[in-house]
Amino acid sequence: MLKGGFIKNLPKIYGLYTGGFAVFIILMAIAEGFGLSAKNIGILFVAFTVCIYALIGYLSRTVQVDAYYVAGRQVPTVFNGMATAADWMSGASFVALAGGVYFGGYTYMAFLVGWTGGYVLVASLLAPYLRKFGCYTVPDFIGTRYGGNLVRACSVFVLFIASFTYVTAQINATGTIASRALGIDFELAVWVGLISILICSMLGGMRAVTWTQVAQYIVLIVAYLLPVFWISNQGGFGVFPHLMLGDEVARIGELEQTYGLVKNSAADIKAAGVPGGLKQLSVAHSAVPDGGMAVWKYLSLAICMMVGTASLPHILMRYFTTPSVKAARKSVAWSLFFIFLLYSSAPMLATLSKLSLLDSNLASGIIGKSIVDVQALEWVQRWSEVKQVFIADFNKDGILQLNEFFMRGDIVVLATPEIAGLPFVISGLVFAGGMAAAMSTADGLVLAISNALSHDIYYKIIDPKADTAKRLIVARVLLVIIGAAGAYIASFRLTSILGSVAWAFDFAMSGLFFPLVLGVWWKRATREGAIAGIMAGILSGLIYLLYVYPKFSMYIWGVVHEPWLGIDHLRFGMIGAPICLVVMVVVSLMTKEPDKATQEMIDETRIPTGKTVIGR
Amino acid sequence: MANNRQTYWGKTRNHMIVTLVIWFFFSLVIFMFGTELNTMSFLGYPLAYYMTAQGSLLAFVVLLFWTANKQEKIDGEHGFSEREEN
Numbered sequence: 001m002l003k004g005g006f007i008k009n010l011p012k013i014y015g016l017y018t019g020g021f022a023v024f025i026i027l028m029a030i031a032e033g034f035g036l037s038a039k040n041i042g043i044l045f046v047a048f049t050v051c052i053y054a055l056i057g058y059l060s061r062t063v064q065v066d067a068y069y070v071a072g073r074q075v076p077t078v079f080n081g082m083a084t085a086a087d088w089m090s091g092a093s094f095v096a097l098a099g100g101v102y103f104g105g106y107t108y109m110a111f112l113v114g115w116t117g118g119y120v121l122v123a124s125l126l127a128p129y130l131r132k133f134g135c136y137t138v139p140d141f142i143g144t145r146y147g148g149n150l151v152r153a154c155s156v157f158v159l160f161i162a163s164f165t166y167v168t169a170q171i172n173a174t175g176t177i178a179s180r181a182l183g184i185d186f187e188l189a190v191w192v193g194l195i196s197i198l199i200c201s202m203l204g205g206m207r208a209v210t211w212t213q214v215a216q217y218i219v220l221i222v223a224y225l226l227p228v229f230w231i232s233n234q235g236g237f238g239v240f241p242h243l244m245l246g247d248e249v250a251r252i253g254e255l256e257q258t259y260g261l262v263k264n265s266a267a268d269i270k271a272a273g274v275p276g277g278l279k280q281l282s283v284a285h286s287a288v289p290d291g292g293m294a295v296w297k298y299l300s301l302a303i304c305m306m307v308g309t310a311s312l313p314h315i316l317m318r319y320f321t322t323p324s325v326k327a328a329r330k331s332v333a334w335s336l337f338f339i340f341l342l343y344s345s346a347p348m349l350a351t352l353s354k355l356s357l358l359d360s361n362l363a364s365g366i367i368g369k370s371i372v373d374v375q376a377l378e379w380v381q382r383w384s385e386v387k388q389v390f391i392a393d394f395n396k397d398g399i400l401q402l403n404e405f406f407m408r409g410d411i412v413v414l415a416t417p418e419i420a421g422l423p424f425v426i427s428g429l430v431f432a433g434g435m436a437a438a439m440s441t442a443d444g445l446v447l448a449i450s451n452a453l454s455h456d457i458y459y460k461i462i463d464p465k466a467d468t469a470k471r472l473i474v475a476r477v478l479l480v481i482i483g484a485a486g487a488y489i490a491s492f493r494l495t496s497i498l499g500s501v502a503w504a505f506d507f508a509m510s511g512l513f514f515p516l517v518l519g520v521w522w523k524r525a526t527r528e529g530a531i532a533g534i535m536a537g538i539l540s541g542l543i544y545l546l547y548v549y550p551k552f553s554m555y556i557w558g559v560v561h562e563p564w565l566g567i568d569h570l571r572f573g574m575i576g577a578p579i580c581l582v583v584m585v586v587v588s589l590m591t592k593e594p595d596k597a598t599q600e601m602i603d604e605t606r607i608p609t610g611k612t613v614i615g616r
Numbered sequence: 617m618a619n620n621r622q623t624y625w626g627k628t629r630n631h632m633i634v635t636l637v638i639w640f641f642f643s644l645v646i647f648m649f650g651t652e653l654n655t656m657s658f659l660g661y662p663l664a665y666y667m668t669a670q671g672s673l674l675a676f677v678v679l680l681f682w683t684a685n686k687q688e689k690i691d692g693e694h695g696f697s698e699r700e701e702n
Contacts, residue, residue: 101669106650109668116673117643123680124635128687242670246660286665288650299644306643324698326688333680340677347669521629606625609696 007074014079017052018218024048029425038424042181045428046435049219053212053439054199060211061203065468068205068475069136069451071321075210080327081334083210084318086217088115088335089342090166091173091438092501094220097343099409101350105283107294110301112343116336117302118309123332126310127319129520129605131328134612135320137448138313138512139456144614145519145605146527147598149461154534156452158511159313161538163445164486166312166504170442171197171483172490177438180386180414181431187491193439194487201443202476205451209443210321216436221341223433224413228345231352231420235362241348248355252285255358259367259402264394272392278406285354297566304573308505311512314441314448325608353416358402364419371400379418383411446486450478502570503545510541510576514584522588523602529588537580544575624694631690635683642667642675 006013028041066072075083093115100108135141139159143152174193179186200212228241238244263282288294309315318335322328360368366377371393374380383389390406413434417426454475459466466474511534518525546552549569550560567574604613646653646667653664658671691697 106665106668110647113643113647113668113672116676117639120635120639120643120676120679120683124632124639124683243659246657249661249665286654286662288654288664290651295648295650298647298650302643302647326684326691326698329684329687330681333677333684336680337677340673344670344673603621606628607621607696608691608698 007076010076010079014214014218017215018222021049021219021222025425025429028428029423032423032425038427039183041424041428042431043183045432046178046181049432049436050196050439053215053436054196056212056215057200057203057208060208062205062207063469063472065471067207068472069320069455070317071205071207071210073321074323075321077322077327077331078334079214080210080318080322080331081338082217083213084315084331084335085338085342086213086220086436086440087318087444088315088339088441089220089437090441090501091170091177091434093342094224094434094437095173095177095410095413097413098346098349098353099412101347102354102412103279103281103283103409105285106288107283107298107301109347110298111305112346114302114305115309116339116343118306119332119336119339121306121310122315122319123329125517126316126520127332128325128329128608130316130516131319131322132325132608132612133605134614136455137452138316138516139452140460140614142512142515142519142530143456143460145598145601146515146525146530148527151527151531151534152456152460154531155512155515156456158507158534158538159452160449161542162312162504162507162511163314163449164482165507166314166501167442167445167449167482167486168489169501169504170438170445171486173438174435174442175487175490177431177434181428181435190487190491193435193442194483197439197442197446198480198483200439201447202479205472205475206317206321206447209447212443213440216440217338219436220433220440221338223429223436224342224345224349227417227422227426227430228349228352230422230426231356231416232348234422235352235356235420237352237355241352242344245348245351248351249286252351252354252358253287255355255367256284256402259358262401262403264403268394269392272394274390274392274406275387278388278390278408280403280406281354282403285351293566300567300571300574304502304509304571305505307509307513307577308573311508311516312505313452313508313512314444316516317448317451318444349416350412353412353419356416356420357405364421367400367402367405369400371398371404374400379415382418383407383415388415442483442486446479446483449482450475453478453482503572506541506545506571506573506576507538509573510580511535511538513577514581518584518588520602520605523599524588524593525584526588526591526594528591529584529586532587533580533584536583537576540579541572541576545569545572548572620694624690624696627690627694628687631683631686635679638679639676642672642679646672 028044032041062068130141133141139152139155142155171190171193175186175190178193179189201209232238232241237248261282261284264280319328319331322331356362356364358367359365366374371391375391380389388408388411391400392404394404414430417430454471458474459471515530515534546556547561548563553559553561601613650664654662656663658666
């Protein structure tokens with residue numbers, strides 16, 4: 001492939017790709033009209049898109065270190081923004097976010113603020129400076145700035161814990177979607193997902209991942225926005241849902257008043273035999289919960305997600321690939337814009353979905369109707385079969401009450417098109433979008449981990465004399481091992497998707513945020529301070545997680561501990577990060593100031609012009 | 617030269633602080649008053665609901681483009697503009 005030509009032609013290439021994808025959607029719609037079954041449409045959608053990604057991955061193969069680690073540092077601003085957005089928006093964002101908003105209401109939306117606000121920290125504190133530094137990986141910055149193998153190894157340790165928790169969740173999501181779309185067992189689907197992920201990244205490293213992520217972003221954003229706009233227009237809720245759902249939100253508030261938000265007792269739920277993971281609606285849609293504790297819970301969650309965002313290596317390393325420091329800054333802004341398109345739509349989808357189900361004046365409404373009728377609905381039957389929807393007649397009146405309808409949060413994204421009566425081609429598209437979201441994040445994560453191990457542990461610590469060919473072979477072998485390990489753990493379904501996603505943010509913020517930020521912004525930060533800070537942060541965070549997460553504390557202490565100041569397992573970074581900061585500052589001040597060479601290196605990092613700090 | 621670098625870094629640091637103050641306002645301060653904000657409305661949405669669902673997110677996007685442009689200006693004033701590549 002022509003290099004200069006390729007970069008210049010990117011808008012044309014991806015324009016053609018988007019057009020081709022649109023044609024494919026239309027062809028599927030026509031085929032549906034001719035009687036192609038729902039199952040086959042799902043299979044075709046997933047298979048077609050995954051093949052395209054694999055083709056891009058193959059075409060982007062490389063034998064150059066620079067291309068493998070940082071895509072040759074020539075990814076244009078806007079395209080890097082798209083790639084970052086795909087890297088960022090995981091299977092959880094795509095599949096579970098709208099469901100979380102549906103069930104969690106206002107407090108849950110702290111995730112939305114957290115997962116976008118974090119980019120302000122990335123742009124103003126880190127991205128441009130790390131780009132100027134010219135590192136290949138995040139530990140590469142820490143290892144060079146503070147000097148020494150120990151601090152490098154410590155940061156790889158944190159990166160590994162944070163990214164690996166995240167990657168198992170992504171491979172899990174890939175498997176879940178593949179199993180539903182292709183109609184195969186979850187255990188098998190996980191491995192199918194893994195192979196798709198590896199094909200995209202193994203041959204071309206960062207370069208291949210970059211170009212597949214751009215392609216995946218286009219698929220996932222179309223798959224998310226199209227149903228939202230379609231449902232809103234078809235139902236007459238508003239041409240542009242984001243600006244026009246005020247009345248619908250108010251209507252949901254009224255309906256909540258009418259039906260009453262009753263919380264079922266655990267005993268009732270157990271007696272009725274509700275399958276695990278299914279929820280009933282018991283939290284108000286738009287009302288702010290009362291009390292200082294509720295405010296604190298919202299703020300602490302937002303803080304953890306924001307600071308965690310700014311510490312996650314697979315995101316930070318995307319900004320190593322831009323042609324300049326200036327481009328890195330702009331690229332963060334574009335990333336956030338592309339992320340905003342999806343995140344601002346999630347609450348709208350939740351609103352539309354909730355109103356469709358709750359309002360008995362609408363054809364799609366089910367609450368307040370007779371249970372026999374509801375159970376005869378096609379989508380209720382389909383999703384009940386796979387234990388995603390459940391109906392329990394607690395008061396035995398034969399009418400479906402709000403507290404008698406249970407469903408899994410993922411349903412909001414996966415089934416709303418069906419519920420609203422859209423053609424199945426849209427559901428097929430949604431599957432492809434979910435698959436793209438999960439795959440792109442998994443790719444970024446697996447690459448972040450294997451790059452850190454191959455570059456920072458193997459090349460920098462074990463064998464600094466290794467030649468290019470050997471380094472790239474090691475990188476690829478590690479990629480396969482990490483992926484396989486993630487898939488192996490995912491196949492046991494250890495935790496729900498979102499629980500572990502939040503943990504990755506908390507781990508990263510506990511061990512990496514302050515060492516990274518102070519590395520740029522505080523010249524006095526020393527190696528000893530960094531080592532002590534990283535270890536104190538990550539270990540205190542980990543210990544608190546063990547203490548506060550019921551399953552772990554039952555196992556270790558035999559009791560469930562009450563969270564301290566409302567800091568539960570989703571927010572344990574609130575413990576780790578402050579400890580990291582204090583320890584790092586105190587130890588830095590107690591040890592000798594960094595030498596002159598280090599100080600000059602930091603000065604050089606702070607200005608955009610000139611050569612990168614790490615020469616090649 | 618060294619002096620130019622120092623004033624450049626001073627300006628960059630101040631700019632970072634301004635950015636983070638705006639960020640702090642939209643990410644945390646307004647949500648300290650969620651109950652009060654929700655009595656007001658915007659586009660027909662309760663205000664606190666709107667801000668967490670869309671408003672603050674939009675504010676961050678605008679903030680990031682503004683902050684990148686402003687920083688480029690600071691770069692230019694001190695002769696640290698990178699030449700256009702690609």
